[in-house]
Amino acid sequence: METAPKHREKKPRVSMPEQEPDQRAGNFQEVPLGYTAEMAVEEASRCLQCKKEPCVSGCPVGVDIPGFVRCIRSGEFGPAIQKIWATNSLPAVCGRVCPQEIQCEGRCVLGKKGEPLAIGHLERFAADFARDACISCDAAPVRSTGKKVAVVGSGPAGLTVAGDLIAKGHQVTVFEALHKTGGVLAYGIPEFRLPKDIVAHEVAQLERMGVRFECNMVIGVTLTLDELFEEGYDAVFLGVGAGLPRFMDIPGETLIGVMSANEYLSRANLMKAYRFPEYDTPIPRGRNVAVIGGGNVATDAARSALRLGADRVSIVYRRSRQEMPARAEEIRHAEEEGVELHLLTNPVRFLGDDDGRLVGMECLKMTLGEPDSSGRRRPVPEEGSEFVIECDLVVVAVGSGANPLLTRSTGDLKLNRWGYIEADPETGKTNLEGVWAGGDIVTGSATVILAMGAGRKAADSIQKYLTEKG
């Protein structure tokens, strides 16, 4: 903030217009509506253009924040997006879903005395502007290298690898197990937070650049890793995500009305069950819904339940609000819409009726004890504090694990003891020649931008390998 004139700090952050809570809780349209050009310029003008760029060090892929903000400030929206694209190929997504408060915005000096610059909002603005104006990445066309790369999984990690390597002139094919591309961006994160058109646009952009997408291909089953090499692929990137639902392992978990967040959100987003019966896949429209967990997945499930017409929705979390891993904005949005928080509460069993349908959930009150291995204070049950939450739908959103479908068909691929793939954090290399991995299947559930960062590193390493291989 060295040379910055004082008056700039006083300006409040330009807030983004949003749908009103009582209105939006009844629809699946996006909640924050986006900045107008005037708003974006005004917010961008709050930036102090700090020489040390602390904000950049908070961004896992090092977006040139002062640079693109400067462009927006002077109304040059086209150049702004080119600056972002240099390090981040999915800004329309990241601007919407990055946990900015602990990343870029968490380091912004404006945040010390007032509110940090709305970096996420500005990034989203630039990306949406580019999409509306049909601006595309102006990378120069390159000569084909004749090398073939297979990308397994079309989540943010895979999409990043595909984009980086097609730009280098390799032939890239993305194999996706589901019938739709995008990974969690398509099946997990709901429409009201990340419109599916945006994800489809990013994929279409890659297709235009020459990336081939093959859906309905479960690698390890429809084709094995070895067969990919037999088909002539020179390198393979595994970005299959952490698609294994975790349950609570408590009695009553197979009652009708208890389901994993993966199932609930897949029904809603991937299968568009919120538009049942126009779409054929049904989803239980619980009246009393309890969601177990405290992350983005939990807030997404809870807010979806409200939109599907539940009378009451609560989030049941075993620690306190401070420890909730969800983005701050998601918790605020959920509360505004009427989601109740049952903090320091842990379910111990599910209760059902004679037809095997859920009617309630017995919980215990918790207190916070000593910090555990994650550095957060460990929740300890209070004796005799049992109570029942009435509910006819429980969504379990307590994290996910490594899906073994691909890895068990590839016996010599090295895994860690939780079943995640072991890959070099700097290059994404696995123990197998020609095989890279990155994203949630290496780190466990993390974030979109970390998966993209891992994809970028792997793409660099694959590029080096293919060049050296000649």
Added chain:
Amino acid sequence: MFKIIKRQEMAGGTIILNEIAAPRIARKARPGQFVILKANETGERIPLTMADFNPRQGTITVIYAVVGRSTSLFSQLQEGDSYQDVVGPLGRPTRLERMGTVVCIGGGTGVAVLYPIARGLKLLGNRVISIIGAREKELLILEDEMRAISDDLLVCTDGGSYGQQGLVTDLLAQVLQEERPDLVVAIGPVPMMRAVSEMTRPCNIKTLVSLNPIMIDGTGMCGGCRVSVGGEIRFACVDGPEFDGHQVDFDELMQRLQAYRAEERQSLECESQSLEIHRCKMEPQIVSAAR
């Protein structure tokens, strides 16, 4: 897109056979495995077992009963039409071994699922006694095919309109009086599989059943297909669909299959209404096209 090469109606149109071009799946398919099909953009993902597959021609065959919204949508697809999505082969293949004498029991459309398994067992040199049954004669499928690969084929219908009168379990009881098979494979409605498992339990005859819980992805991602087997929770799509019948909690499975009963009814009502709506929507278009 996955094109329907051949379509055949069975059991008076209540059961349909589709042979579908899916070369990559055909190459990998093994008895006991299934695929998930989706007809169009708005369709559900529906699991169906492969009743046959032909790696040389690159086709797979499914045989399904028309029971609800999605299967009746499927039944409207004609030869030359396509499924938008087909994925597989999913699930673990049947462990086919030479065991000696095997009794293969199929009820209703379960016979379609049973057929490649029974054939595989026969090819390995087992003595195959097959029992197939249906409510009435018209609903009986694959009788000739089953006869061709069985050492003995016993047929029954509930009312006795064809074959012996009674349930497949009645015929199994007769067989068990004379034989002690090394393996029983039972595939059909859940109550049938439960009844067979109860009959073989006392004499401790290994019994395989194929479970059909509601599924979405079929890759172990959603957990919707979970079943209790031997007191443990298993995912039928990746750990099954075949399990030891003596270990399966059939009551729970039956309950879980009812999870969407209300929605299924609503969906079917919509189906019949939408046929009308489609007609109304079509007409003005035809008129304007004619102009």
